[in-house]
Amino acid sequence: MRYVSTRGQAPALSFEEVVLTGLANDGGLYVPETLPHFSAEALADMAGLSYAEIAFRVMKPFVNGEIDDDTFRGLVTDAYATFNHDAVLPLKQLDANHFLLEQFHGPTLAFKDVALQLLGRLLDHFLKKRNERAVIMGATSGDTGSAAIEGCRHCDNLDIFILHPHNRVSEVQRRQMTTVLANNVFNVAIEGNFDDAQAMVKQSFANQDFLNGSRLVAVNSINWARIMAQIVYYVAAGVALGAPHREVSFSVPSANFGNVFAGYMAYKMGLPVKQFIIATNANDILHRTLTANDFSKRELAATLAPSMDIVVSSNFERLLFDAYERDGHAVAALLERFQIEPTALAEAPLATLREKFSSFSVDDATILEVIREAHHRTGEILDPHTATGYRAAERARADQSTPMVTLATAHPAKFAEAVVKAGFQGVPLPTHMDDLLEREERYSVLPATLEAVQQFVVDNRR
């Protein structure tokens, strides 16, 4: 299996190359040239297997023999052994036909652990094999940095530098990063805001001369391996609820579109899915595009569901590539126009998208109302991201007889502010984390200049 760019101009890559590469050099994102297909029998055979075994079977075709089966099974098993629940991602029944898929039992209590626990191990495997080392740089406004750090803390051949804006990250989020005392983990508090931190990371990727030939690796959601790892839980949940004999629907709190796109991949690979519901907060580009064909940027809104605060959904490009019948030129033209001015999708691809996808947008006041309402009805305290999915599942659902799975993307203790605003006393951290506020922290404060940050990386990488 080879991987090709959504803009049609970059060279096709192997699995190993695609794991080590972020953006394609034509500005596009890598996708598999052809998708593996699971027969009804292959799906039925997965019923009752462990999450790690389902993960091995679903991902094996993408790895394409570039890692031997025993080694790959070992990486997968280790990745999901870090989760604090025997089912890894348990399904919880809310009412007659509505389920929550709890994605928050990993080390940082949010769904990004599912992909990053595996990605760190894959990167380390390939780097060791090539006898190379690499540097990861990333900027975080609080949430994703910790998942990347937890995914890489045991990697011998990787050093990870995560920049966060000094004094502008909540204490729990900062401590989830800074209490990881591994000697390949470097937390940098920038005396500036998130945009400053992100700009320095972007500039470092654009010009890597300061590293003197070392490789800089991106672990953001444009990395194909993250999508690949996320396909697994759609298959696992579908099979648990009766696939291949029964259809299932999913409601997905969405931002960069990586999570729900992985679901779409599972569907294209043979999982019977009735409907995908894209839930957004007030940053509703996906909802506007689907319902009003308004594919345009709007100013960023800071919401109670901050991990969904985006202006552009980077992985939407992967779906567009499919909807435009894999015409890289058409996708490139559309996205170039989108960068400059409000635009719209062509009729045919939009109609294709609307066959499987619905959408719903939820504002902050409604998020609070949903947290209260869901608790009243089900006894569950939802986190604010999950609350958008819960409401979208109710309002945009096509039929009641198909089981609906809402993806619970974060643990409510991680977003206590919204939970308290909704009128609750807060939610305790899970017991394995209850000493987080007492643990030793380590981080460096640096001025917001590119020179200072790059010098720090050069001085500290191993």
Ligand SMILES: *Cc1c(COP(=O)(O)O)cnc(C)c1O
């Ligand atoms: C990242 C994130 C999302 C959005 O996922 P995308 O793949 O970007 O669509 C939703 N909820 C939480 C808690 C997240 O961390």
